Amino acid sequence: MFGKIKPMWGGKPQLKSNYDAVIIGGGLHGLATAYFLAKEHGMNNIAILEKRFIGFGAAGRNTAIVRANQRTQENVPLYKEALDLWPILTKELDYNLMFNNCGNLNLMHSEAAMKAARMNVCTAQFHGVESHLLDAKQVKELEPAINISPDITYPIHGAMFHPPGGVVRHDAVVWGLAKGAARYGVHIHQQTEAKAIHTKNGKITGVDTSRGRIHTPRVLVSAGGYSAGIINKMLGIRLPISVLTIQAMVTQPLKPVLNHVVSSGMYHAYANQTLKGEIATGAHMDPWPNYTTLTTAHYIKHQAEALSDFLPFLRGVKFMRHWAGLADMTADMAPIMDGNDPIGGFYMDCGWGYFGFKSCTATGRYMAKFIASGECPDMLKPFNWRRFEKHKLMGETAALVSYSADN
Template structure:
C-alpha cells in the first residue's frame, strides 16, 4: 500500500491509503491496538506533538475489532461534568474531522432522542438536560408529541407496555461511517510517518527497573520508549503481562442490521426501558443494539436470546418495522468498569499508558480520546479532560458513575 501526502487527491480504493510495513526494531512509541482509538492516538501524536517514530501494532487487520463492530452513535449529552467534558471535546472534533483528515467520514448530525417511559425517567431526563445546558451542551426536553414530530415512526400510543412520555434530544448528535473514520485516521497518520503494522500480536511486555522497554510480538521483539495500550476488550490480558490487574471485565456486545430499506428513520432513538436503540445507516439498513451479554467472554458472537429481545423491543417502539428482515448480526468485545466510565492515563509502570474501559461508548470518543491520550503519552501527564478517569480513582473512590448512560448503550 502507498501512503498519501496530506491534501493529496484521495485514492479511489482504501488499499492505497497506507503502507503495510514490517515492524522496525525500535520506536519512540508503540501503540497496541489498531482500532479507532489507537489510530487516532497515533494521528494526534504526529500532528500535535510532532512524534512520528510511532508504530501501531494490530493483531489482525486495522479496525477489525470493535471499530468495525459498533453502531456508530455519536453524542455528548452525559450527566456528569467529567463525562460531558471529554465527550463534548470529542464531538467538537467530530464536527471538523472530515476537513482535518481530508477524508470523507459521512458524519451526519441527525440528532439523538433518549426516550422517557416513567415519571422517574422524566425527572432523570430533565435533570440531565439542565446539567448539559450548564456545560454548554445542546440539549432539550420534548414531550411525546415532540418525539413524534422529530421521528414520526415512533409509537407514542398510551396503551403500550412502556408509553413514551417524552425524551431528551441533542440535535448535534448523530452517526458516522466507522470504516471511513478508521481509514481517514490511518491514511493521515501513515502520511506523517507512523508505521501501521498488521497481523502483529503482542505476546509480552518487557520491563526493566519498573519501566517498559519493549514488547514481544508474533513478529519479533520491538523496543519501545513508551507503550500505549488501546486494545479495548483485551486490555486486561495485556496489562496482566506486567502484573497489573485492571478493574475491568470483558463482555460480548451484540448488534444487528436489517435488509436495505428506503429512508424512513430520520434520527437515532434510544430507550433504556425497552432496552434498544435504533438508527438507519447511510445505505439504508436499520441498525439496532441493546445492552451487553451478562457473561464475560472474548468471543465475537453473542447469545440468541439477546437478539430476540432486541428485535421485540424495537417492534414496541417501531411497529412499522414488523416485516423488516434481519440481514446479519455481530458482536464486539467491550471492557466494562465498575462505574461504567473509561480508564485513561498513566500506570504504575513507567512508560506504560492505559486507554480502556469504554464499555459501549468507545466509538463516539474516538477523536477526543485520541487527542487526550496522545497528550498523556507525549507529556507523561494526564490531559485535563482525561484526568478524572485515572486508574487511581478506584482507590480514592472518586468514581464517575455513568450507569444511567450505559444501561442500554453509551
C-alpha cells in the same frame, strides 16, 4: 497476487528495532493517538501493533452512534470535544467520514425517568451541549414513526433530544485515521502480535512481538476488549474490567422513514436508519463476562419484540445481518485513561464499554498530549485507574439506570 496488494494507507513498513512509542491495538483509539502524536507533537517514529488487522475489533463491530449527552461533568466535556472534532477531522484527513448529525432521541417511560432526564439536560446545557426535554406530543411531532399510544408495554412520557449527535461511518474513520497517521510517518504493523512488555527499574524498555523485539521507552495499550488481559498478563496490573458481548443487527433496506437515532433504556434497544436504508439496531450487553463474538437467537427475538412495540412500522421487516463485538466495561461505566503509574512510560486507554467510538477523536488527542509530554492533561485526570482503589467511582452509570428508575 493478493499478498502484493498494498493497504490503502501505503506499503507495508519494515519493523524497526527502535521506536519512540509503541501502541498495542490498531483500533480507533490507537490510530487516533498515533495520528495526533505525529501531527501535533512531531513524534512520527511510532509503531502500531495489531494482532489481526486494523478495525478488526470494536472499531468494525459497532453501530457508529456519536453523542455528547452523557451525565457527569467529567464525561460531557470530553464527549462534546469529540463530537465537535468530526467535521474538523473530515477536512484534516481529506476523507469523507460520513458524519451525519441527525440528532439523538432518548425515550423516557416514566415520570421518574423524566425527572432524571431534566438533570441530564441541565448538565449538558451547563457545558454548552445542546439538549432539550420533550413531552410525548413533541416526540411524535419530531419523529412520527414512534408509537406514543398508552397501550404499548412501556408508554412514552417524553424524551431527551440532542440535536448535535448522530452517526459516523466507523470503517471510514478507521481508514481515514490510518491514512492520516501513515502520511506523517507512523508505521502500522498488521498481523503483528505483542508477546511481552519489558521493564527495567520501573520503566518501559521494550516490547517483544511475533516478528521480533522493539526497544522503546513508551507503550500504550489500547486494545479494546483485550486490553485488561494484556495489561494483567504482561505487567501484572489487574483492572476492574469485565469483558462482555454486545450484539447488533441491521434490517433489509427501507425507504427513508426514521429521521433520528432513537433509543430506549427501558426497552434496551436503539435504532437508526443508515445511508443504505437499513435500520441498524443494538441493545444492552450480554449479562455475563465472556470473549465470544457469537450471536444468539434470544437477541433477535428481543429486538423484534422491542422495536415493533415502539416503532410499529418495523413489524414484518426482515433482519439481514447480525454480529457481535466485545465491550470492556468498568464498574462505574467510565473509562480508564492513565499513564506512568505504576510504570514509567506505560499508558493505558481502556474500559470504554460501548462508549469508545463516541470518544475516540478527543481521547486520541489527549492521550497523545499525555504521551508526548509525560504530564496528564486535566481532562483525563478523573479517569485514573486508582479511583477504584479509593472507592471514588464516577456516576456515569446513572445515565442508563435513570431511564428505568421506577423499577
